[in-house]
Amino acid sequence: MGMWIGRPGSLREITDGAASFDRSPDLAVVEFRSLAGGVTTWAPPVRPRRLKLAWDAMQRDDVMHLDRLARRLDAPGPVAVLDPLTRNLFTGSQAAGRGADGWAWVPGEIVLHAGQAGPYVPNSVSVEKLGTSGGTELYWSHGYGPMWAGHPVTPNLVVTWWVPGLHAAGAALDALKIHWHNAANEYLSVTTQTDVSRPVVATAPAGAAYCTPSVRFKATGMWLMGESVLALGDVAAELLSGQRPSGEGCPAYSITKYSHAPSDGDGAFRDIGLELVEVTA
Template sequence: MSMWIGHPGALREIRDGAASFDRTPDLEVVEFRSLAGAVTTWAPPVRPRRLKLSWEAMERGDVDHLDRLARRVDAPGPVAVLDPLSRNVLTADQGAGLGAAAGKWSWNTAELGLYGGQFGAYLANSVSVDSVPVDGAALYWDHPVWPGFPVAAGVPFTWWVPGLRAAGAALRALRIDWHDASGAYLSGNSTTNVTRPMVATPHSRAVYARPSVRFAATGLWQLGASVLAVGDASAALAAGEIPAGEGCPPYSVTSYSHAATPGDGRYRDLSLELTEVVA
């Protein structure tokens, strides 16, 4: 699968496979040793990733695009990346249904609520549906920074909620809404066949995707796992695979270099490093 990189709304497909790809998080774990020799550790609550990429003999069109990103010609940032190794663009805790709801889920408080996760980052959430309007009670999965999850033109997304399915939740529909750069609603795709993952292609002017479910009846169910995947991952998900959330964070370009490819100056050998940021 290709990689898409750029500012939201202007993602470019990079067809050349990267010669190297490293997406290691900065753990920054600190060890403390007592006089008796016992060891304790401390880890920061946020562990940003550094995405290190390099290409050989890259086409000039792709080089020009990455060069403009690195030099911040069109915008200061941040940069979005849809990379081929991410099988679930939800955050890790969001994909597992854990922790406080702020920045991860939203809903109409007159219809439902999430409970449990507010008491600890590693505690599971349950969804309590108290009132069901005609079109179903809606629960949305939110991106922590942008109005939704960045999309690329013509690239489908797969949406699935195996946790709610396993809990026996009364689901009316799976849905993905498409939004423009300002966050304004454009259109949506939905299916009432909740027994299989949903696959949908973005609206032609979409910049962000916002997945959700609609509940058909009142009740209380554990939220559990959920998956939003780039491309058509329906077969693997239907077969029982539940990839952990890896996120689709905003990045800042922090290192960049390029040089003419030896023996052919029409192409460039290029390296790029991006660091996960909060805005």
């Protein structure tokens, strides 16, 4: 699997391997030194990711795709990058079950006890009332909502979804779900698995541009949320073996720098450079 880059609904796979790839988060830590020699630091609450990629050579069609994205010829909005090295598409707080953002539910049915004691305190989810159908759902939303209907995908892409934290806590779950939407944020279909003791592995259907994972509760109660994973590919065996990858995120990016050298006549372009920074809604 290569790297997919583009706007949701029109992602393109870049099969040429990057010569260099830096996806370090922008920590933006500022250091203060007192006259007495003491040192203190300040770190912003938001630490956006930055991507810096470079290719020695790339085929013309792929270069033209990046060129149109960089010059915003088709749309002004941000782009998505599906990096095959990312082991968990959730943000760090989502994956750990912490913080106040990253989830959605029907008001009155669920209360998320999140962040009252600080962003590093584990969340608890309280199911107060079941819906008219006898259950209620908790959704793992994308940070760029409501602009994006979920985490970016492309048709035929395989993803793995699981909630080992809620399962270990004994939560009253009766299904794991993945909801699929198209590029216009219109609902397409849902993948449902009633065996919550193992991850659900699903393939994005035709027309899919986003996916939103969820769990369905079948009884009231309160449980620690714990860890969760949304990953590219079939990683069910690794998760069942006890691996719990931390969240690396799949943010919305803005292209801040782009360059390439002219083709040398063989159809390929040389020295392609691309830089992106994470944006929020």
